[in-house]
Amino acid sequence: MLVIEHLSKQLGVTRAIDNLSLRIEQGEIFGLLGPNGAGKTTLIRLIMGLLLPDAGSIRLFGQYAPGTTPVRQLIGYMPQALAVYPGLSVRENLLFFGHIYRLPNIELQHRIQEILAMVELSHKQDNLVSTLSGGMVRRVMLATALVHRPKLLILDEPTAGIDPLLRIRFWDWFDHMVQEGTSIIVTTHSLSEASRCGTVVFLRNGTLLEQGTPRALMDKYASPDLEAAFVAATTTHVPEHAREISQ
């Protein structure tokens, strides 16, 4: 579904993505894990076509490049920052995003009710987004990313700053969407959430340290949880320049 080869991107003085190669298959939840500054958002913006790479290539769905219209139609994107209109109601926000994707009106009305039921916001559909709690706003953002039934959903820290119970509900919805045929790429720096992913990658300083199932990575580093595996992976993979300095 997604093939990335030798991707690099410099932002200011930082090499945010550094010669990164990655393959992602369809039909699962794929977790991009890494601490703040690891390059998760930059990688997602490159996949979305919102940034252009300095080097390397990204291919989506076998034939399309990021940013082109066919790809936009196939992807739902929930950015890290606020991306809904506070001055519109919940339903108006969904109508707005649905119209961008040129959905026929009757289908759109039906789809909006279906998604609002899933994110448990049907009773708030006529309320202004500015009057909602933080957790509800995150649910509206998820709903807007889903309105056009994307085949691939890209979520940048969707559960940042929301309470533990709602966090679990989000992951239940992700499982439900995967069962319905959607693939999901999700970033998080919560390693406990990551154990619910089918495959995870560890990212640090714009490079890929590891890729595998949570179980395989815990086994590889003989770690009781993913957090310990991540720490072990970062100490095992010493960057080239650091190795030279220490010699």
Ligand SMILES: Nc1ncnc2c1ncn2[C@@H]1O[C@H](COP(=O)(O)OP(=O)(O)O)[C@@H](O)[C@H]1O
């Ligand atoms: N617009 C920018 N200008 C300069 N540096 C940036 C910019 N955006 C991000 N960076 C830097 O690139 C690195 C990766 O950032 P980011 O992709 O946002 O990481 P993450 O999402 O994993 O927290 C960080 O060191 C960050 O400071």
Ligand SMILES: [Mg+2]
């Ligand atoms: Mg980020």
